[in-house]
Amino acid sequence: MKTNFVEELKWRGMLHDIMPGTEDLLNKEMVKGYIGFDPTSDSLGVGNMVQIMTLLHLQKAGHKPIALVGGATGMVGDPSGKSAERNLLDEKTLQYNLDCQRKQLEKFLDFNCGANSAEIVNNYDWFKGFSFLEFIRDVGKHISVNYMLAKDSVKNRLENGMSFTEFSYQLVQGYDFYYLWKNNGVKLQMGGSDQWGNIVTGTELIRRKGSGEAFALTTPLIKKADGTKFGKTESGNVWLDKSKTSAYKFYQFWLNASDDDAKTFIRIFTLFTKDEIEKLESEHAIAPHLRSLQKTLAKDITIRVHSEADYNAAIEASEILFGKGTAESLQKLSEEDFLSVFDGVEQFNISRAEIDNGIQIIDFVTERTTIFPSKSEAKKMIQGGGVAINKSKVENLEFIINSESLINGNYILVQKGKKNYYVIKIV
Numbered sequence: 001m002k003t004n005f006v007e008e009l010k011w012r013g014m015l016h017d018i019m020p021g022t023e024d025l026l027n028k029e030m031v032k033g034y035i036g037f038d039p040t041s042d043s044l045g046v047g048n049m050v051q052i053m054t055l056l057h058l059q060k061a062g063h064k065p066i067a068l069v070g071g072a073t074g075m076v077g078d079p080s081g082k083s084a085e086r087n088l089l090d091e092k093t094l095q096y097n098l099d100c101q102r103k104q105l106e107k108f109l110d111f112n113c114g115a116n117s118a119e120i121v122n123n124y125d126w127f128k129g130f131s132f133l134e135f136i137r138d139v140g141k142h143i144s145v146n147y148m149l150a151k152d153s154v155k156n157r158l159e160n161g162m163s164f165t166e167f168s169y170q171l172v173q174g175y176d177f178y179y180l181w182k183n184n185g186v187k188l189q190m191g192g193s194d195q196w197g198n199i200v201t202g203t204e205l206i207r208r209k210g211s212g213e214a215f216a217l218t219t220p221l222i223k224k225a226d227g228t229k230f231g232k233t234e235s236g237n238v239w240l241d242k243s244k245t246s247a248y249k250f251y252q253f254w255l256n257a258s259d260d261d262a263k264t265f266i267r268i269f270t271l272f273t274k275d276e277i278e279k280l281e282s283e284h285a286i287a288p289h290l291r292s293l294q295k296t297l298a299k300d301i302t303i304r305v306h307s308e309a310d311y312n313a314a315i316e317a318s319e320i321l322f323g324k325g326t327a328e329s330l331q332k333l334s335e336e337d338f339l340s341v342f343d344g345v346e347q348f349n350i351s352r353a354e355i356d357n358g359i360q361i362i363d364f365v366t367e368r369t370t371i372f373p374s375k376s377e378a379k380k381m382i383q384g385g386g387v388a389i390n391k392s393k394v395e396n397l398e399f400i401i402n403s404e405s406l407i408n409g410n411y412i413l414v415q416k417g418k419k420n421y422y423v424i425k426i427v
Contacts, residue, residue, distance in 0.1 A: 017218045032066060071094050104305075248318070358400045389414060
């Protein structure tokens with residue numbers, strides 16, 4: 001069943017600006033609409049998911065979503081302040097990044113559903129043969145410097161200096177829209193609210209150079225309730241590629257959302273209906289300590305971005321960290337998930353030769369590591385059942401640590417009491 005695209009964005013809190021006439025156009029015909037993505041990484045991040053979901057809602061409403069990968073604009077700095085001038089990417093790297101991003105987009109968008117199948121285009125295809133002289137003759141003459149200077153994205157940067165490259169960015173992006181309008185029948189460009197100026201430069205270029213009409217729509221920039229940037233953690237970006245951000249860390253990112261953020265995120269990043277979300281919020285309000293809203297949000301997104309198996313592994317990993325996991329579930333963890341779960345805990349190195357020879361538990365936790373300051377304290381805690389190796393309690397003082405004790409052939413997990421963990425890496 002088709003949805004009303006604009007109404008869907010409104011109730012989900014995903015609509016910021018919309019050009020007059022856009023909604024009428026969307027109600028009248030199947031519209032081709034596009035959003036630009038930065039190809040400088042081989043993975044998209046959760047910060048891109050607002051735009052991915054926008055394209056998904058566009059497709060669900062019966063329109064045609066197009067993802068533009070900026071092979072050309074990716075080489076240029078963006079005046080919105082998100083990046084400095086970027087490095088030139090060679091075509092091989094660019095194509096690899098594009099292929100990786102396409103695989104991620106395919107988890108959300110349908111590329112094989114007939115007339116409104118999703119597409120990916122690369123603006124390098126039309127810019128690679130476009131000379132500078134041709135560009136300033138055929139494009140630059142249509143947009144005045146006064147028009148470009150009036151944009152907030154430019155005004156905000158002038159005090160600190162702005163290169164001609166960055167200044168010209170809105171013209172380059174504007175030409176993308178013109179090219180797609182003229183050659184692909186694209187009538188709508190979408191993006192974050194910081195891109196409004198660049199997007200309407202495109203509509204203006206279409207009006208002045210092509211005597212045509214095109215439309216624009218933007219989504220709000222997502223910030224957490226505490227004012228910090230969405231999609232960032234202490235360790236950096238949260239990526240959709242699990243080799244960059246493990247499925248466990250990805251799951252934890254959503255699970256750790258505040259109540260206010262969870263209410264925002266579940267509208268933007270899931271496909272639950274309004275009624276379903278309001279029911280979830282009511283249930284959460286009755287017992288907020290159970291964090292049912294966060295758990296539902298984290299489950300839905302982790303399964304869609306990764307898989308149900310990855311979600312289940314993340315749940316098991318979470319239980320291990322918080323004391324409910326078993327020795328068996330610990331051994332099932334991949335090395336990636338194991339390191340993610342115990343990221344930040346104190347770590348010691350022991351040689352493989354020592355492990356192969358075997359180390360008695362008391363020596364292991366006092367001499368080979370400094371988990372316990374003294375043998376007497378270690379003995380007392382072991383005898384009291386307060387020490388575990390790989391989630392199995394050490395039953396006696398004669399226990400030997402050897403190569404059979406290894407997780408993934410490289411690690412040993414020591415637990416002291418209920419909450420203190422130590423990772424021993426075999427080097």
